[in-house]
Amino acid sequence: MPTKHPHHTVRGNWAALLLPIEADDSIDFSKLAEELDILIDAGVDGIYSNGTAGEFHNQTEEEFDQIQSxxxxxxxxxxxxxxxxxxxxDPTIMLNRLRRAVELQPAAFQVILPDWWPLTNMEAIDFLRRAADxxxxxxxxxxxxxxxxxxxxxxxxxxxxxAVPQVVGVKLADGDKDWYRQARQHLQGLALFVPGHHLATGFREGIAAGSFSNVACLSPHGAQRWTQSMHNELEAALELESRICKFMADHIVPFRRNLGYSNAALDKLLCAIGQWGPVGTxxxxxxxxxxxxxxxxxxALARNMLGELF
Incomplete structure (x- = not known):
């Protein structure tokens, strides 16, 4: 899918940077560096910080700067x-984070809409224009x-x-056939990043630029192989997606739906199931x-159901 920014290169399988939290609630930055080296070695298409699983909502500004550096x-x-x-x-904190991190020259910045009181469309446009500036x-x-x-x-x-051409992509949940119809109608020119466990469907529908991926939380190597397979083995990739979705629905989502754990807790659980890095739950x-x-x-369940990822 074409994008509106000539330097936009964010596509494919992106792995989340998860925070290794110690018993005293500190971030172990030596483990964080080790995690980064593992993800780089896995050859993922990119690494992103401070999504929900990166606990962006629960860190100091000094910690934010240290993580990004x-x-x-x-x-x-x-x-x-x-x-x-x-x-x-908080919009003021978010804009200050963005202002400080510009010197690091990432491929893109990910931002949310200020989240205490819902924004109208015009307020969202005003905020994103300020962020773009x-x-x-x-x-x-x-x-x-x-x-x-x-x-x-x-x-x-x-x-x-x-209204804000510097917004080149959206990380969002997909939906049913009607949602994909609406996306094709309204979102041409935006790079869409669908949930990791729906990436093969997004690829088949011709709508997904990639994913900031929960599957990469489970297995960065496996998620990368699976993403690459979509180009020439789409039916097999869709079949694996159906098993990934069943594993998530039957064995991961119940921790949130029935027991109230957060999405970040689920992503860290996936990482610990995969045993690929020093993050913990x-x-x-x-x-x-x-x-x-x-x-x-x-x-045991993951390796039985999803052996290809490991």
């Missing part, structure tokens, strides 16, 4: 593309998940994208973490 340093040294999440529910020539990707105070329709997103207080006693059962 480490991300930029490691990725630049290896030629790995990176996106910085300037996200924060501060970002200089670095494109923006709007993160608009289902749990945002306003999950925008394709028509709303299309209007906002036309712990979230920063006051958010509850999923008990690691669950891991042996879930690891």
């Amino acid at each position: 480490l991300l930029a340093e490691r990725c630049r040294a290896s030629g790995m593309p990176f996106v910085i999440g300037a996200c924060q529910p 501060l970002a200089d020539d670095i494109p923006l990707i709007l993160y608009n998940p289902p749990h945002a105070k306003r999950a925008l329709t394709p028509a709303d997103l299309g209007d906002i994208g036309k 712990r979230l920063r207080f006051p958010y509850r973490s999923i008990d690691e006693a669950e891991l042996p059962r879930l690891r």
Whole structure:
């Protein structure tokens, strides 16, 4: 899908940078550096910071700066593309994060809409224009998940994208056939990033530029192989997607639906199931973490159902 920014290169399978949280609620930056090296070695299409799973809502400004500096340093040294999440529910803090991080020159910035009181479309446009001014020539990707105070329709997103050309992409939930019809109608020219476990469907529908991927939380190597397979083995990729979705629906989503754990807790659980990095399941207080006693059962299920990813 064409994009509106000549330097926009954010496509494919993007892995989340997850925070290794210690028992005293500190971030272990040595483990974070190790995690970055593992993701770079996995050959993912890019690495992004400060999504929901990166706990952007629960870190100090000093920690934000340290995380982004480490991300930029490691990725630049290896030629790995990176996106910085300037996200924060407070618009003033978010814009200040963006302003400070411009010097790191990421491939794009990911931003959310201010999230205490829902914005109207015009307020969203005003905010994103301010963000675009501060970002200089670095494109923006709007993160608009289902749990945002306003999950925008394709028509709303299309209007906002036309009004703010520096918004080159949207990270969002997809939907049924009617949603894809609306997306094709309203979102031409925007790069769409669908949920990781729906990426083969998004590829088949001709609508997905890629994913900021929960499947990469489970297995960055496996998610990258799966993404690449969509170009010449789409039916097999769709069949694997059906098993990924069943694993998520039957064994991961119930932790949120039935027990109230956050999406970040689920993504960290996936990482711990995959056993590929030094992250663990712990979230920063006051958010509850999923008990690691669950891991042996879930690891066996994942490897039985999704052996190709490992």
